[in-house]
Amino acid sequence: MAEPTLHDRIVTDLRERILRGAWPAGHRIPFETDLAEAFGVSRMTMNKALGQLTREGFLDRRRKLGTVVATPRMQSAVMEIANIGEEIRGLGQDYGYRLLSRSLRVAGPDDRKALRPADEAPFRVLALEALHLADGLPFCHEARLIHLGAVPQAETADFAAQPAGAWLLQQVPWSAAEHVIRAVPASADLAAALHLRPGTPCLEIARRTEFEGRPVTFARLTYPGDRHQLVAGFSPS
Amino acid sequence: MAEPTLHDRIVTDLRERILRGAWPAGHRIPFETDLAEAFGVSRMTMNKALGQLTREGFLDRRRKLGTVVATPRMQSAVMEIANIGEEIRGLGQDYGYRLLSRSLRVAGPDDRKALRPADEAPFRVLALEALHLADGLPFCHEARLIHLGAVPQAETADFAAQPAGAWLLQQVPWSAAEHVIRAVPASADLAAALHLRPGTPCLEIARRTEFEGRPVTFARLTYPGDRHQLVAGFSPS
DNA sequence: CGTTTTAATATGTATATACATGAAAAGCGG
DNA sequence: CCGCTTTTCATGTATATACATATTAAAACG
Structure with a gap:
């Protein structure tokens, strides 16, 4: 069980907020720079975390507009x-x-x-x-x-x-x-x-x-x- | 159809080599630094590409040992x-x-x-x-x-x-x-x-x-x- | 000669920096 | 007030740098 990395912990933290409903679908979350400051990490690290959550389908990011919580979608063939x-x-x-x-x-x-x-x-x-x-x-x-x-x-x-x-x-x-x-x-x-x-x-x-x-x-x-x-x-x- | 990014093109290129059998399972591929030089990119960029291929399951990376092509594994429940x-x-x-x-x-x-x-x-x-x-x-x-x-x-x-x-x-x-x-x-x-x-x-x-x-x-x-x-x-x- | 210590090395992660991109907002001439 | 251009700003990507970590190979040592 390796120590979770910095951006991994951020990913887990933010995903929790989404799954628990603290950040409902459609909610605009703070800007990347602000989140980086809030977590005490660099923007690159926060970018990596937000990028992963985007790939996982939890977030939807668009330039200028910001980052919003994605609406859930079904995935598998089943x-x-x-x-x-x-x-x-x-x-x-x-x-x-x-x-x-x-x-x-x-x-x-x-x-x-x-x-x-x-x-x-x-x-x-x-x-x-x-x-x-x-x-x-x-x-x-x-x-x-x-x-x-x-x-x-x-x-x-x-x-x-x-x-x-x-x-x-x-x-x-x-x-x-x-x-x-x-x-x-x-x-x-x-x-x-x-x-x-x-x-x-x-x-x-x-x-x-x-x-x-x-x-x-x-x-x-x-x-x-x-x-x-x-x-x-x-x-x- | 967005332009593929630099590391995306590298990912596609390397994945092709694996899928076409040019790099068979178990093959030790060149070091990250050498590949970066060969592709004319920084190590960070190559690291991102190799990291993605690792997450996709195509590569197996270990410190000091190097990077080897992973043996295929079945994935889904089916x-x-x-x-x-x-x-x-x-x-x-x-x-x-x-x-x-x-x-x-x-x-x-x-x-x-x-x-x-x-x-x-x-x-x-x-x-x-x-x-x-x-x-x-x-x-x-x-x-x-x-x-x-x-x-x-x-x-x-x-x-x-x-x-x-x-x-x-x-x-x-x-x-x-x-x-x-x-x-x-x-x-x-x-x-x-x-x-x-x-x-x-x-x-x-x-x-x-x-x-x-x-x-x-x-x-x-x-x-x-x-x-x-x-x-x-x-x-x- | 076997064991322990140390150095070398490739990958892993985090940061600061720079510039690109796309979309909204502001500015502006008519 | 409309339509166009310019600016602004958040995100997207690439790089250089630094240090951490795991593992091997070499060196030191009894």
Whole structure:
């Protein structure tokens, strides 16, 4: 464990402020020269730190204008599934969305297992079930839980008009996500919703999102195995 | 399209040499000071370029020893499936491997479709079928094609003793890969090999690897859906 | 001759300085 | 008040310099 270097400590410090929300997205942070003075380092060192945070995507820098905190963006191929609408439209197909059910309840054992809260405190969840359609055909079934302690405004949002995934992207910044990808047989309910025969192999992507260490939402996306595939490419550079 | 900066052009130049094999893995490249002189830049600038290539994983630098070209490493969560042995051992289970079949042939239509060669020239392939075992139980079925034009030494390698994935990792440097993840029903053959009932959902990961734009190998890994899952986490930083 | 100490050396980090670049703001003629 | 030029200013890049650090090779020593 080598001693962290000077600009590394600055990077960590500033990143903390952004992740903890002290510097919200869009906030204009002090000038490079002022920050250098505040930290007691040269401008070159501060420039290196700010440059790294820019490469990491946390900051957006422009000459004369200054440095602002960047708005969070999704990164990986798996993450991009967050926005199913864009995915379908990217394939040149027509996107449709239907809310199947909505219910409000105190989190039960299954809900807690999915969201994995840090403590034992009770909390309420909003449970949604929805269908994403491509060219009118069922494309993906979504089962979602939203932690109402983390996102209270979800209780009054209209999820019949807007998919929860897209709505949450605008509400919760810099979330960390965890994915589990499996192959599962279609249950009776799922088969009915997706127009499949029960037992048909489906690709299931379960995503648990947290913000500042606290669970925000859990989404289980199920795709008919013969109609969907996940593509990811990797190249050096 | 901003003008590339000085050290950016150096980074691109040196990375090219590594990717094209002019500087093979393990090669000790000239000292920072000498390279700086050769490129006509200051040591600081060359240091920045070499530092970036190090962060990208192309170089390995150590004080006094000098700078050497790094041996390629797999990166992403999906890529890590390359080495199934390590994956199983990482789970604390016993790893076993069995070669089921081996055949040599001129690439047919199916082989060409999987490998997608750049031109129409005929070539030979080595086709392998193998089983990976965890604690003695079937864990994953592997169907693999190796382009013998790209890796001629594969013809004489003993794939009964060593899995092709691990062997190839040592032979082919800096490959780019493409993955397709699907859910498929187990075919009769597959079901027999994996001890499943035909039709059972399986997670299929197809990986096509290329080096310098030419296909090297194609691997189709099939996992029983109820025994395996792919986990990927994403966090800011 | 083996062990310890010392010097040499390549990379790692931080600083001061200089100039380039791009965009906003100020100035200015009409 | 409009449209143009000039200035100003924050960031972007490159350099010389200095010292730190890790590791090897040589030197000193018992």
